[in-house]
Amino acid sequence: MVYRVIDLAEKRNNADRAWDEKFGMPEDGLPGLSKEKRAEWLEGAGDHDERWALFGYLTSMNKDELAELMAIMWIGRGDEDGSKESWNYCVQHAHSLMDGGEAKYIMEKSPLPEYLKNGLSALGL
Numbered sequence: 001m002v003y004r005v006i007d008l009a010e011k012r013n014n015a016d017r018a019w020d021e022k023f024g025m026p027e028d029g030l031p032g033l034s035k036e037k038r039a040e041w042l043e044g045a046g047d048h049d050e051r052w053a054l055f056g057y058l059t060s061m062n063k064d065e066l067a068e069l070m071a072i073m074w075i076g077r078g079d080e081d082g083s084k085e086s087w088n089y090c091v092q093h094a095h096s097l098m099d100g101g102e103a104k105y106i107m108e109k110s111p112l113p114e115y116l117k118n119g120l121s122a123l124g125l
Contacts, residue, residue, distance in 0.1 A: 001061070001065055001069070002069065002072060002116055002120060004057060005054070005057065005058070005069060005106075005112070005116060006112075006113045006116050006117060008050070008053050008054040008057055009054055009112040009113045009116070010113045011050040011053070011054075012050040012051050012053075012054045012107075013110060013112075013113065014050070015049075015050040015051065016051075016110070051107075054107060055103055055107060058102070058103035058106055058107065059103045061103075063095065063098055066094070066098070066102045066103075066106075067091050067094035067095045067098070068091055068094075069106065069116075070090070070094035070097075070102065070105075070106065071087060071090030071091045071093075071094055071119075072115075072116055072119035072120060072123065073106065073109065073112065073115045073116060073119060074090050074093075074094075074115075074119070075087070075090060075118075075119040075122050075123060076114070076115035076116055076117065076118035076119025076120070076121075076122065077109075077111070077115045077118070077119075078118075081122065082119075082121075082122030082123045082124065087123065
């Protein structure tokens, strides 16, 4: 499950980068684009197959899987260590925060693949 999310998130990130390159995204982001380019970018940004594939996979996961994925993500970004106590805390905390927006919350993390890889490593998996 986690490796599938990593793969989909990496594909999403690559597609996002390609989209930005297509428009010659300046360092200051959208404000640096002309009004016309900004409108065109906004119209198509985030609407590619890779983004939908990741979102679809995340929304197909059950609450326990999402809680564990969130726990791995938090551990991987350094919020907690990889101890059993931290793992249990993170999973319980993720369950307590569930409100139906978990897939969106997870997708908002552009370094998601790195967070998950780091989390798996910290957990010894």
